[in-house]
Amino acid sequence: MAGLGPTSSRRVWLWLVAFAVAGQARAATLEVAVADGEGKPLARVAVYATAIGGSHAPALAAAAAATMDQHDERFVPHILVVQTGTSVLFPNNDEVSHHVYSFSPTKSFELGLYKGQVHPPIVFDEPGIVVLGCNIHDGMLGYIRVVDTPYFALTNEEGVAIVEGVPDGAYDVEIWTPRARQSDLPAAQRLEIKGPVTTIEVRVTGRLQPDHDHGSSSLSWKRY
Amino acid sequence: MEALLSARALLAPLAFAVAGGAAAQSDRHEFYVDASAVFVSASTDLTAWPEGGFSKLRHTDDGLSGLRVFAEYHGRITPTLRANVIADYVDDASPGVDVTEAYVDWRPIPRSRNQQQWRFGMFYPPLSLENGERGWQSPFTYSYSAINTWLGEEIRPVGAEWSLRRRLEALGNSHELRAFAAGFYGNDPAATLLFYRGWSLHDRQTRLNDRLDIPPMPFATDPQRLEPFTETDHRPGVYGGVEWRYARRVLAQWARYDNRAEPYSFSEGQWGWRTAFNHLAVQVSLPAELGLVAQWMQGTTDWVIAAQPDGTLMPFSRLVHDEFESRFVMLTRTFGGSQRLAVRYDTFSTDRPGAVPALRSDYGHAWTVSYRFEPNERWSGGVEWLGIDSRRDILPMFYATAPAHSEEQLRLQFSFRLGSSSR
Numbered sequence: 283m284a285g286l287g288p289t290s291s292r293r294v295w296l297w298l299v300a301f302a303v304a305g306q307a308r309a310a311t312l313e314v315a316v317a318d319g320e321g322k323p324l325a326r327v328a329v330y331a332t333a334i335g336g337s338h339a340p341a342l343a344a345a346a347a348a349t350m351d352q353h354d355e356r357f358v359p360h361i362l363v364v365q366t367g368t369s370v371l372f373p374n375n376d377e378v379s380h381h382v383y384s385f386s387p388t389k390s391f392e393l394g395l396y397k398g399q400v401h402p403p404i405v406f407d408e409p410g411i412v413v414l415g416c417n418i419h420d421g422m423l424g425y426i427r428v429v430d431t432p433y434f435a436l437t438n439e440e441g442v443a444i445v446e447g448v449p450d451g452a453y454d455v456e457i458w459t460p461r462a463r464q465s466d467l468p469a470a471q472r473l474e475i476k477g478p479v480t481t482i483e484v485r486v487t488g489r490l491q492p493d494h495d496h497g498s499s500s501l502s503w504k505r506y
Numbered sequence: 507m508e509a510l511l512s513a514r515a516l517l518a519p520l521a522f523a524v525a526g527g528a529a530a531q532s533d534r535h536e537f538y539v540d541a542s543a544v545f546v547s548a549s550t551d552l553t554a555w556p557e558g559g560f561s562k563l564r565h566t567d568d569g570l571s572g573l574r575v576f577a578e579y580h581g582r583i584t585p586t587l588r589a590n591v592i593a594d595y596v597d598d599a600s601p602g603v604d605v606t607e608a609y610v611d612w613r614p615i616p617r618s619r620n621q622q623q624w625r626f627g628m629f630y631p632p633l634s635l636e637n638g639e640r641g642w643q644s645p646f647t648y649s650y651s652a653i654n655t656w657l658g659e660e661i662r663p664v665g666a667e668w669s670l671r672r673r674l675e676a677l678g679n680s681h682e683l684r685a686f687a688a689g690f691y692g693n694d695p696a697a698t699l700l701f702y703r704g705w706s707l708h709d710r711q712t713r714l715n716d717r718l719d720i721p722p723m724p725f726a727t728d729p730q731r732l733e734p735f736t737e738t739d740h741r742p743g744v745y746g747g748v749e750w751r752y753a754r755r756v757l758a759q760w761a762r763y764d765n766r767a768e769p770y771s772f773s774e775g776q777w778g779w780r781t782a783f784n785h786l787a788v789q790v791s792l793p794a795e796l797g798l799v800a801q802w803m804q805g806t807t808d809w810v811i812a813a814q815p816d817g818t819l820m821p822f823s824r825l826v827h828d829e830f831e832s833r834f835v836m837l838t839r840t841f842g843g844s845q846r847l848a849v850r851y852d853t854f855s856t857d858r859p860g861a862v863p864a865l866r867s868d869y870g871h872a873w874t875v876s877y878r879f880e881p882n883e884r885w886s887g888g889v890e891w892l893g894i895d896s897r898r899d900i901l902p903m904f905y906a907t908a909p910a911h912s913e914e915q916l917r918l919q920f921s922f923r924l925g926s927s928s929r
Contacts, residue, residue: 377925378536379534379536379582381585381586381613381615383615383616385616385617385618385619392615394585395534395582395585413675413679415616415621417586417613417615417616417621418613420621420671421754423673423679460678460679461678461680462678463676463677463678491677491678491679491680491753492680492752492753492754492755493753494679494680494753494754499754499795499840499843500791500795500796500797500838500839500840500846501635501754501789501791501797501799501838502635502636502638502639502645503638503751503754503757504638
């Protein structure tokens with residue numbers, strides 16, 4: 283999926299984008315460094331750039347697909363960013379069955395107890411936040427952030443998100459993480475993205491909750 | 507009514523029938539088997555408690571102390587209803603194969619942030635922070651803390667439990683609250699073993715139909731055999747609690763248990779003991795793969811002294827009020843996921859306030875140090891040292907044994923696991 287590492291679907295995307303914008307604009311790379319109030323880099327923060335009007339605004343993905351895996355009783359990735367209209371598969375690669383559900387208004391669904399890949403993909407057709415849970419394993423928590431743009435990425439361990447192939451133009455750049463109060467997240471930053479590289483820094487001030495899947499594993503948390 | 511209440515006899519076949527039904531109508535079931543060889547070197551002058559002695563150790567003979575096997579079965583009845591049976595083979599006390607837990611759990615799909623769960627059958631109350639592994643095993647030490655050892659010995663409600671969990675979304679779903687409540691039958695003799703033998707640290711879980719030898723009572727006419735899950739008075743017991751979690755960082759739980767047994771009630775060779783306790787449990791993830799676990803239990807029991815195993819009372823029999831307390835703190839660290847070190851310190855006491863001499867008192871402390879190695883999902887091994895210092899003033903008066911005892915046990919264990927599951 284676009285923005286989630288060097289996958290083949292991203293390459294397809296880049297081609298689509300390249301065709302769409304051929305002759306009109308050059309593609310730029312957007313680099314967003316996200317840090318907390320003390321300047322410590324924040325990993326796994328969603329960054330997305332939405333085009334403001336103009337001819338560089340992309341069409342909706344026609345057949346975009348993504349995967350939310352389940353492994354070691356965790357959702358992998360913990361946060362998945364997709365463009366509105368994307369089909370998401372939920373394969374279970376654990377030895378035990380999972381029963382994935384969401385009651386989020388953005389997309390409410392349920393995938394009955396299963397292992398492997400048995401359920402058809404789910405299309406996320408509305409932008410917003412989808413909180414995933416497993417009815418069997420209370421500790422499992424995952425997010426799908428659905429955005430109205432193909433230009434997005436997650437920050438890496440160094441706190442940097444790299445969005446490639448962004449046509450030059452004016453964008454609103456936003457970030458999202460479940461770890462911050464939504465009111466603490468910085469407002470959309472309007473900026474002119476220009477090739478080859480546009481770099482910005484974003485700070486998330488205010489109290490941050492712990493990263494759900496990245497705490498100590500020396501204790502046992504399954505009890506019910 | 508009588509048939510309904512002899513749930514102990516009904517439960518196992520019922521659970522197996524439900525499980526069998528689930529297996530027959532679909533192939534969605536999961537099996538898990540764990541077999542262990544246990545080697546022990548013990549230093550004590552008391553007899554192991556499963557043989558009716560006063561030792562706080564399960565094994566007092568050196569050498570291979572036997573093969574231990576347990577199996578777990580989970581069968582899907584509907585997508586939200588599961589049958590769970592956990593059976594255990596042991597070679598001491600009341601040997602053979604029997605069931606430690608058998609219940610159906612129902613988890614309706616959440617339609618809001620509130621998630622409910624129901625359990626029906628025979629199960630552990632969700633109190634122990636040690637016994638989170640399959641078969642109610644501990645990933646930390648082979649011998650459980652005094653508190654959880656006792657839960658494994660005498661506490662096994664047969665009833666219904668409801669729990670409600672809510673994630674606090676405004677706080678990034680990091681905070682989670684849970685409340686639980688249960689009504690149950692059985693468990694009326696709970697605390698009998700605790701007061702006749704005293705606190706103990708081991709890994710023997712009492713099974714549904716176990717009859718345990720307990721040390722002879724000073725004025726007993728017959729040897730008493732304990733069946734801790736008996737219902738003596740047809741008065742249901744209750745437990746409930748609240749829990750708070752902060753991501754995988756902090757967990758704190760408070761619970762209260764009360765078997766509501768009528769102390770003068772007697773049934774099937776068992777007397778009712780009115781046993782209630784408060785329980786506090788906390789665990790905290792620390793940096794550098796360290797973790798801290800602590801539990802504290804404080805309770806009381808009202809029972810009839812010199813009540814005979816045949817249901818009669820001695821002329822001087824009377825109701826007494828005893829107190830018990832135990833706490834432990836454990837520090838554990840994992841090394842790269844395949845190795846674990848755990849150090850635990852337990853203190854424990856039983857006491858009768860105002861009694862002179864304190865005949866029923868049993869107090870002491872224990873250290874447990876354990877190292878485990880788990881190279882893969884099939885094999886694991888480990889070594890554990892357990893040292894218990896305790897004192898009971900009743901021992902010299904009735905049993906010609908010194909009051910204070912220092913017991914030690916070195917234990918070596920190898921385990922093989924097999925998890926067969928098919929969809």
